[in-house]
Amino acid sequence: MAAASGLLAYEVADLCLGKPALKSLSVSATIADALSALKSSDDNCISVWSCDHTKKTSNFANGGDDSCVCIGKLCMVDIICYLCREDNLESPRSALKSPVSALLSTVPGQVRHVEPSSSLVEAIDLILQGAQNLVVPIKTRFTSSSKRKFLQKSSSITPTIHNGREFCWLTQEDVIRFLLNSIGLFSPIPTLSVERLGLITTDFSSIPYHSRASSATGAILDSLNNQTSVAVVDDEGILVGEISPFTLACCDETVAAAIATLTAGDLMSYIDCGGPPEDIFRAVTERLKQRNLMGILEEFMTDTSSSDSSSSLSSSDEDLPSPNTTLISSGRYSRSSSYSARIVRRAEAIVCHPGSSLVAVMMQAIAHRVSYVWVIEEDGSVVGIVTFPNILQVFREYLDSSTWV
Incomplete structure (x- = not known):
């Protein structure tokens, strides 16, 4: 071959x-x-x-x-x-x-x-x-x-x-990027859908939008170990966004205060690249005072007041593509929206459709510097997730075989 x-x-x-x-x-x-x-x-x-x-x-x-x-x-x-x-x-x-x-x-x-x-x-x-x-x-x-x-x-x-x-x-990203540069050698696999290739994993972490963010710390560590993310969903199972280790890695240690006091939905706003809304920032400080967490409160106030952005985010993701997908008021995706972009800025998810081709999903992940892509239906409900190891398994099997059925 x-x-x-x-x-x-x-x-x-x-x-x-x-x-x-x-x-x-x-x-x-x-x-x-x-x-x-x-x-x-x-x-x-x-x-x-x-x-x-x-x-x-x-x-x-x-x-x-x-x-x-x-x-x-x-x-x-x-x-x-x-x-x-x-x-x-x-x-x-x-x-x-x-x-x-x-x-x-x-x-x-x-x-x-x-x-x-x-x-x-x-x-x-x-x-x-x-x-x-x-x-x-x-x-x-x-x-x-x-x-x-x-x-x-x-x-x-x-x-x-x-x-x-x-x-x-x-x-993993280096290997995927290398294979993407040689993608023509694997025809017709790259044009097949992730659903047909069996790449969609239904075992993933999620948290309801209004749940306490602190309840997701175990899932965050698991997703860090698996190089995936934690889906944030509404009451109908619609993907609203994500709590991504990739995004959290661009923050500083004071985000622990936000995780300890906010809901999952508010945490997404807090770690968004525009910085937290002032009402959420005030809510964090007030809740820390109510819980008498003076130690983290002192660290939180010192670090956030000394930075240009109260969320203390780094600028390492400034080169990410601008979003071209928006959410309508119900939290569902507009049918005219693209499935190939972040929903809104950094705290949101990269998504595809079950019918998306393998090469399109690979290009999405590489472009956004993530090792996974969420798979959603037309109404925005989560189907599963495609990960780099899933993709590598397909290429590995191809290298072991002279034909693809």
Whole structure:
């Protein structure tokens, strides 16, 4: 099969060209260290490493020296959900003194080491086994001595250097983007609908629009682990929007106060890229006072008053396409609205139709920098979700077969 024979020749290194070196944090660091590192970095997540340089042997079974291993990754969502715990809301500064190990996912295999010579198929297989990020060594750009001098002048968050090597992330998005560039080789699969291909998963997290946002913290962490999102629906099951880890990762830690006090619907307004309406902002402060959560209230008021936007959102999503879809007053989608855009700005969902083609869904996800797309009916009711692993499974099966039935 020409398509398979060509793609099977590619190695992980081919997908890592131009990737920036990872920045890292030691497993002995505190959550406060992680918070500072995330705020000073352009990346949405930080790699966490466990190193034992007393080891004299190397084991390359996992793609590198086992004296230094990337054991996980952290993003702002981990910190926000940790601060949402009742005891941590009362004393956030004490909570930030906890070790970063308290935030690491207990789901095994989410981060895996691989060598640059590993094949594309091996990378896909690891993702299908649950890996979110593959850690790949890249060529070090400096000599050891110049690297030490460079690091001495840099901040506490530095490129990862282990045994003379730097590393980079290889993500699900990187693999999907690579396959999209070669989509013509998979004809006719790209033109088939996500429904016909069996890509729609009905197992997803959701929360009613008027429910307390704090009831969704477990679902938010699950969706972070699965690289999906939490659907926000009305009483009729219509998709109103979402609480997305991708969006929360662009916020700061004070969003924990909003999650603790607002409904799911109000939280969407709070984290919207335009900033929270003033009445919602006031509601958060009043409810914190009523619950006597003076610790998080102090953090909330200090941080929000010192920023240009009271929601303290970063501008990393300014390049997202402008929305061209609106909601009518009932909360349902207009029949004339496009299914290929966000409903309204960042707090809302990327959606498609069961009849949408695979290639269209892939392009939507890549364009909006998400790893999933919601599937809705004409009336806006949620059918399910299409995820990157679902899509990769289809391509993996194609690479295993010379024909497509």
